[in-house]
Amino acid sequence: MVKAMDDSEVLSTNLPALQQTCLLLECFQGAYGWITSWAKSEAYAHQVHDPPTSFQMPSINPSDLSSSATTWQSVRVVTDHVKFLCTKVNAPHHQFLILDNLTTDFWLPDFHTHLPIPMLCKLFSQLLVSRVQPQLAYQPLTPADALLLDFRIAHCMHEYLGFPFHFNTHLFTLPLTFGGFDFPSISRLNAAAAVSGLTHDLNHFLLAFHTMACIIYHDWMCQLNHCISLLSPTGLRRHFATCHASLPSSWVIAHQVLRSLSLSLVDTDQSYISSSKVSLRHIANLLPHSPSAHTLLNLASTGYHNLSDVGAWITSSVHHFFQISSELPAYLRFTAAYKDWPSVHQWLQSLPWGKLVQGPSPELLLSPSAWHATAEAYLTTLSSLSTYPSHHQQTNLFWV
Numbered sequence: 001m002v003k004a005m006d007d008s009e010v011l012s013t014n015l016p017a018l019q020q021t022c023l024l025l026e027c028f029q030g031a032y033g034w035i036t037s038w039a040k041s042e043a044y045a046h047q048v049h050d051p052p053t054s055f056q057m058p059s060i061n062p063s064d065l066s067s068s069a070t071t072w073q074s075v076r077v078v079t080d081h082v083k084f085l086c087t088k089v090n091a092p093h094h095q096f097l098i099l100d101n102l103t104t105d106f107w108l109p110d111f112h113t114h115l116p117i118p119m120l121c122k123l124f125s126q127l128l129v130s131r132v133q134p135q136l137a138y139q140p141l142t143p144a145d146a147l148l149l150d151f152r153i154a155h156c157m158h159e160y161l162g163f164p165f166h167f168n169t170h171l172f173t174l175p176l177t178f179g180g181f182d183f184p185s186i187s188r189l190n191a192a193a194a195v196s197g198l199t200h201d202l203n204h205f206l207l208a209f210h211t212m213a214c215i216i217y218h219d220w221m222c223q224l225n226h227c228i229s230l231l232s233p234t235g236l237r238r239h240f241a242t243c244h245a246s247l248p249s250s251w252v253i254a255h256q257v258l259r260s261l262s263l264s265l266v267d268t269d270q271s272y273i274s275s276s277k278v279s280l281r282h283i284a285n286l287l288p289h290s291p292s293a294h295t296l297l298n299l300a301s302t303g304y305h306n307l308s309d310v311g312a313w314i315t316s317s318v319h320h321f322f323q324i325s326s327e328l329p330a331y332l333r334f335t336a337a338y339k340d341w342p343s344v345h346q347w348l349q350s351l352p353w354g355k356l357v358q359g360p361s362p363e364l365l366l367s368p369s370a371w372h373a374t375a376e377a378y379l380t381t382l383s384s385l386s387t388y389p390s391h392h393q394q395t396n397l398f399w400v
Contacts, residue, residue, distance in 0.1 A: 007085050015055065018043075023058040023070065030065045038073040044082045051077050087138040090249045096145040099132055099186075103152045108160050120160070121183050124153060129184040136186075136193040140253045143260065146190035153183065191257040198254040199265065220247055227285035229358040230255060231265040266359045271367040273356050274315065276308035283307060286356055291344055298337035299344070304328075310348060315366075320353040 010025065012018035026036060036059065045051040055075045061067045082089040106128050108120065115123075132149070141149075147169065154167040167181070173188070174180020202217060204210040221230055224243065228235045236259045240252050258264065272278050280299060284290035304310055311324040324345065332338045354362040366374070 009082075009084055019058050026058070026060045030060045033065065035062050035065075036073075038075065041073075041075050042083065043075045043077045045077050045079050048079070051079055053077055085138055087135065089139065090244070092139060092141050092145065092244075092249050092253065095135065095139040096141050096149075099135060099141070099149060100145075100152065102131060103128065103149050103156075106156065108156070114161060117181060120157065121181070125184050128153070129186065129189070132186060133189055133193075136190050137197070140194040140197065140250050141190050142253060143187065143191070143256055146187040149186040153186070157183075190253075191261075194250055194254040194257050197250050201251075216248065216251075220251075222282060222285075227282045229267060231258065231267075232358050233264050236262075236264060266364070268359075268364060269368060270357060270359070270364045271370075273307075274313050274365045274367065276306065276312050278307050279305055280307060280310070283351070283356065286358075287352070289347075291340065291347055295337070295340040295344060298335070298340060302332060302335045302337050304337070313353075320362075322348055322351045324348050 008025075010018060010021055012021060029036070038057075038059065041057075043055045043057070054077055056072045057075050058070050059073050061069050061071055081091055081094075088094045108115070108123065136146075140146075150169050150173060154169050154172045157172070158166050171179075172181050173183050173185035176182045201209070201213040204213060217230070220240075221227060221235070224240065225235055225238060230236070230240075236255070239259075240247065240255055244252060273283075280296055281293075284296060299305075299310075307322075310328055311322055314321055314323050329338075329341060329345075332341055337344075353365070357364050363371075363374075
């Protein structure tokens with residue numbers, strides 16, 4: 001279940017389990033006097049063949065919360081979107097229409113004289129942007145739509161002040177120190193919300209959400225970008241604006257923002273390569289002059305899918321090399337992959353440790369425990385080489 005404030009999303013793979021869960025939740029909240037607003041409730045069905053227009057969901061008797069009798073409520077079934085916290089998930093254009101109406105309907109107080117620009121800036125920040133910014137955290141807009149909202153605010157200022165020329169949008173939101181008017185920029189707030197949302201998902205403190213985010217990211221990386229990290233300088237060269245149906249739209253927007261700013265994010269834990277928990281096809285996609293797809297398919301049909309199936313990395317402080325399993329040729333002798341074994345053996349023997357990392361340093365391939373041990377040894381060495389006196393000095397003072 002996903003819950004925030006008074007909104008809850010109950011997840012299930014089948015209707016009976018969903019009904020059972022809802023009934024238990026109804027009994028739990030009924031003990032505290034809470035009642036579900038079934039008129040505003042919806043059931044979201046995804047990848048369900050020929051779903052009905054409504055479901056019957058079990059509930060408690062609202063007139064007698066202590067009763068054990070079960071009542072049934074009709075809930076409308078929705079198949080084209082998911083709504084949470086009054087926001088359609090993965091629907092940036094729908095979010096834009098809501099915020100566009102909010103911006104268009106905004107009006108400034110009418111006085112006999114025009115308000116000064118600093119006060120107008122405060123009014124826009126406190127009365128308009130304060131309502132827009134939380135919505136951007138739920139569902140960011142595309143950069144083009146966010147820039148259009150900046151234009152709407154600049155147009156509102158033009159209409160209010162009656163200047164002969166329209167504000168330049170970039171100059172309108174530029175800070176005072178750079179010669180601008182220092183009005184809040186929805187496009188910059190939107191860019192910050194998209195990138196911070198992506199980093200929050202990939203570093204989520206709950207293991208289940210962190211795992212789901214990593215699965216989505218690696219599917220995106222390996223299925224759509226030939227195993228190249230999407231957030232690396234190489235991966236940012238591609239466009240994924242047409243992949244909103246198969247990817248989280250907020251991630252695609254964050255990728256566009258990073259690409260436009262020439263910024264990249266580095267995966268600091270690529271230890272799945274040093275632990276050999278990675279497929280042979282992934283390694284082949286990262287390196288030139290790798291075995292053909294047909295050769296790797298023959299190995300996979302024999303049961304050798306991952307790098308750990310054919311050997312392991314031997315690492316030390318100065319040298320890293322891949323050691324092939326000595327029993328592997330005997331297992332491949334009577335298979336279709338045996339004829340390709342000489343080329344595969346040569347490729348595995350020459351795997352370059354430093355070229356498998358997608359980042360600035362090969363040390364990213366080390367496990368977090370190895371990082372910890374290296375940092376601890378480095379600090380211990382520094383302390384032993386320090387010329388400063390020790391903090392633990394002998395004294396003749398005694399406390400009574």
